[in-house]
Amino acid sequence: MRTITRRALLRSGLAWCAATPWLKPLRADADTDAGQPAPQMAPGVTDTEIVLGMSAAFSGPSRGLGIELYRGATAYFDHVNEQGGIAGRNVILKTYDDGYQPAPSVRNTLKLMLQDQVFLLFGYVGTPTVTRVLPMLKKFQDRNFFLFFPFTGAQPQREPPYGDFAFNLRSSYRQETAGLVDNFVRINRKRIAVFYQADAYGRSGWAGVRRALKHYGRQIAGEATYRRGTKFTASMRRQVEILKASQPEAVICIGSYAACAAFVRDAVNLGLQVPIANLSFVGSENLLKLLTHWALTEERGNSEQYTRFLVNSQVVPSYEEASMPAIQEYRDLMRRYNPQPPIELLKEPYLPSEHSFVSLEGFIDAKLMVEILRRLGDRPERSQLQQAVFTVQDFDLGIDERASFGPDRRQGLQQVYYTVVDEGRFVLLDNWEDRFA
């Protein structure tokens, strides 16, 4: 008869302990000892975390957009995490830098979807990047990947065939440009020229202006382009000359802050004294910073001459409107957490803005994102995301407009605000006639 020694028992016990962790995944569908189904988390969700993926510009001439959007969102996520998270889970933002270039954004998205296995994609920046990513969402639609609240007002993520894979919070470029054209026409500035980025973003805004002018039986008076990634130091003299030749009464810029600031600088220097409008994507505070700094360093005197003709459309209220609960909360949390950009992604120094329209947009995006994640309950599933978004009806974000979503409404907010520079900061424009007529 074979006897079981203490040493053999010990050896068997150790072997069992070693094997157990490996057996766990195999037993995921099996009943536990208590007879209950083993909990199986959705990708990107653990007992302690929900991981969201973000690819944005953290380097290059448009880095201010990605960084500010991240800072605003992080301020709110940090606050939620400090309060105990969502059903005990912290919201983690996994970030990659795409430099506002399409190819890296596609690579980053693949990494986020397949390697990092994030729960959803959040806060992407830019039209040329997002338009390339959308087909990937369709490709992996069986995994229920959704893109939430990209920082772009372009149409491709708002209409078929990719509209079903993204949820937008901000107003569209079509709405922004239509509003600008309506107001310019109203104050009798009907010859409108367009300065735009030579890519999908620029074309989206250009198409919006064209469409709005068509409504009044008019055409774009003149147009000039620049390459994505153009720096503030570049000359825009040629572009100004082209537009000047068309004798515009107003110019609408569809670009990012570095190139648009360079255009405004050269336009003023070359005597193009007409209102110059920028869309929300421009990054108003960074544009103002460049113009102000340039005016001071070049001893051009007061920067007012470069900013008095500016009118920037925004898709969030002014961060000066502290009477709105969300704005007050934004200001408090930005002050309390003062979020910094991911250090590993920073290739060059960046001086963050205390407040900005872009970080406010990131903050409001994060606020609604948290609400949607809460509505998923204790066991978040990707497959339930769309339904959870559709339950958002007349939701009070704490601003002057309520957000609603539905199968035929994949954009939460509709309002556009117009701002001008007054005493070195952007304030709401209340009277177009007085300012530009």
Next chain:
Amino acid sequence: MKIQKLFQKTLFGVFSLFGLISLSTSVLCIYTVDTHLSEEYESNSKDIAKTIADSSVDILLNRDLSALQSLIDQFVEIQSIRYIYITDEEGEFVAHTFVPGVPEEIRTGDRNNTVTVERSLPGMGDFVEVGSPILAGVAGTVHVGMDTDLIALKIQRAIGRQVYLISIILVVGVLAAIWFVNLAAKPLGDLLAYAVALARGPDNGADDTLLARDDEVGQLARLFLYFSEGVQAEGEQRVSSGNDG
């Protein structure tokens, strides 16, 4: 002197031959590369224009123009494609890749023409432009500009590589020719020196190692020695006959 001339003639022959080879192959190379590359680029550009035209129908009719711009931006990343523009049925530019704007020559030209044309655009370079109609032309046209400077650059590179190869062969050929001529000329020089030494008479310091050679030079050296000894013996005989007489 004769050897020097032989040497010069050999070098001249080598240079002439390589010059002829270089010239003929370069001309052939330019012709072949230019013809083939031009045909290939034009064919590829036509294919790209047709692909864009086919893809554009749905976008033009149903979607935002930013999708169309995104499409052409991807194609313009292809080497040699320098610009793309799309006009609608009314000839309006609905998407293009020009910076800082559409060139005057294109703006004022026939935008619905899809025939291949050569263009020289100020500040941009020389191009071959191909076109393709969208939906048989009722929805607009696609135009693709191919950079001919790039073809010229490729020809230059191809010829440069060929000239480089021929130059190496030329240098090796010249060095080989010099070595062979020297190889042939040295024994002749030794033979000449040996003959001169023999002519100076006995105890002349002639290099007798030549006599050991079994080639033509050795045979000639032995022949010179034979004649030299004969002449010397005949001379001694004459001297002794004179003394006797």
